[in-house]
Amino acid sequence: MKRYRFAIIGCGRISYKHIQAIAENSEEAQLICLCDVILSKAINRANEYLKLCPMDKEPKVYSDYKEMLDKEKIDLVTVATESGYHSEISIYCMNKGINVICEKPMALSIVDADKMIACSIKNNVKLSISHQNRFNAAIQLLRKAVEDNRFGKIINGTARILWNRDMDYYNEAKWRGTWDLDGGVLMNQCIHNIDLLQWMLGGEVDSVYSQSDTFLRKIEAEDFGAIMIRFKNGSIGIIEGSACIYPKNLKETLDIFGEKGTVSIGGIAVNKIDTWKFEDGEEDEEQIIKDNAENPDTVYGFGHTLLFKDMIEAIRADKEPYINGVEGKKAMSIILAAYKSRLTGMPVVFPIDEFSTSKMSKNY
Template sequence: MNKLKFAIIGCGRISYKHVEAITNNFEDSVLVATCDVVKEKAEEKAKEYKNKTGLDVAVYIDYKEMIKNEDIDVVTIATESGYHPEIAIYAMEQGKHVIVEKPMALSIKDADLMIETAKKTGVKLAVCHQNRFNKPIQMLRKAIEENRFGKLINGMASIRWNRNMNYYKQAPWRGTWELDGGTLMNQCIHDIDLLQWMMGGEVETVYAQTGNFIRDIEAEDFGAIIIRFKNGSIGIVEGSACVYPKNLEETLSIFGEKGAVVIGGLAVNRIETWRFEDGKDSEEEILKNQEDDPDTVYGYGHTPLFKDVIEAIKNNREPLINGIEGKKGMEIILAAYKSQKTGMPVKLPLHDFSTLDMKEVNLRR
């Protein structure tokens, strides 16, 4: 099979990871076009790719024009979150496979329409929850699948980060209900996705308390969620953009009757605790043989995620994180928002809710 031809739509903060992933999968992929409404940003990513590979890349400011003019197999979307559904659905309707950054959408309706469009058109839809590919996360998932924990009791996703006002001022769409949501939807969704993946993936109820404490944004800068899974286990989420003076940690902790695991590091990439009753492996050895932290909180997961999508296209199978999987973390967060709005626990599945339904809710504390 020939190399798959990629195009990137949205060339802001995260897009260099898309360039990196396409470059690292060079045997199977080539970047043919970049697109951003700010032409200089698209040019910058095209130049980045050329510096790595020596290959020229076409530059566009209109994604529809790009899709019309260029021979493209896969579109990757790294625009503001609120624009993801419209672009993804258009691209899929033109027969393009899609890799979309998290969150895939900001409403249940849009996420369902994206999943439906992928099914209808026969293309692949993948969502960038790249931390699922971290080596320690894969080890933890294997331990879950092998039932090494026994009965699952509880899990915790703790995101203790700092996002100061400069971060929000750099891109005024951040922290808005229309295009982003708050710290739960933007910063915490990766860890929430991992939590639900480990705890069984089927949620019964969600209860949340959130607030806007110190950041001058529409949405929350801190949120706490309690999740009851259908298998009886309980998930707890603590998500903050207010930790002084800088990022402290992002950890995932899973506890069962016969096991306890804590994974931390810069991007949930380092095992801190690994204890099992079965004694199959040594915590001391595992803690000793670990890789260094990645260069940023984005981690190294985009490269294997893109590889998984390439293989899914080649072998006509679903990507590991398809639309159905990509929706799960987002649905928990939307349920948390609905819970904050109503003051009540929210039963899943959630049939229709959007970040826009939070517009009139005063979160200021």
């Protein structure tokens, strides 16, 4: 079986999950090179990979991703840089004929997200966006219940991300919390749960209204935000995101309410079923809760390994990845609409054709 040749661009906080995902798919994946503008970070991640895959050759390291792409034969690049560079780097790689897994958010503007999707099509390469929590066992079970219409009419859903990100977190990497390279708690921390909420409630948005502000952290963007979404099917989504919870992360929850069912999922990475009730009563609720209580060590969960496996299968079978660019754009678009709503004080009606976080920097 072919082992696909991986490269990682950006060796910061999240990149260790990419290392693990490649190593855990080692029958079909091999890390051959890494790049970071701070070369020592790439060296450290290369050493981590060798500890997990000691039989492989030592990955080469670079500080210039364009030089790396010119010198190395690469099948798939993972982009884990600052958010503001995701689209530029992904497009450059795809124009080289290389498949891309891009960390969330895929871009910080609608225009750039659309360019990424078009570039993938033009170059006949795969683009996957890292919304890895879709692969959580509890989330997959919930998704099946939605697809099987077990809720009947879905009325509403809530996504709550109640975390703590102190100033040490923001000072560790100066791009965090900036409008040009990041956004605030909605774009950085909440986007995974927003993706799950819109996925369960129907995806097609009618309008978005939001209030957000910067209360405690000395950053440009918001450290607390609330969003209300009206979907075209009539259901309503409510989002609450905070980086200000004292004294540490509290919880991340996803709740879906319908005429014939209620499901509540919590845990550190929306990985634990707390409530599972349906009118049809097909399962033993206690057993469902017992069987769906994953316990990851971080908020990143276990999903990266499955997301990488799915991308490998998509390349091998020449099919779309489970979370392609079109899917990856949905949560990002909701957040950009929320930012626009903050600017105008009014609901934003979809489709939203052009908006970016950089427009916020001119007003806040």
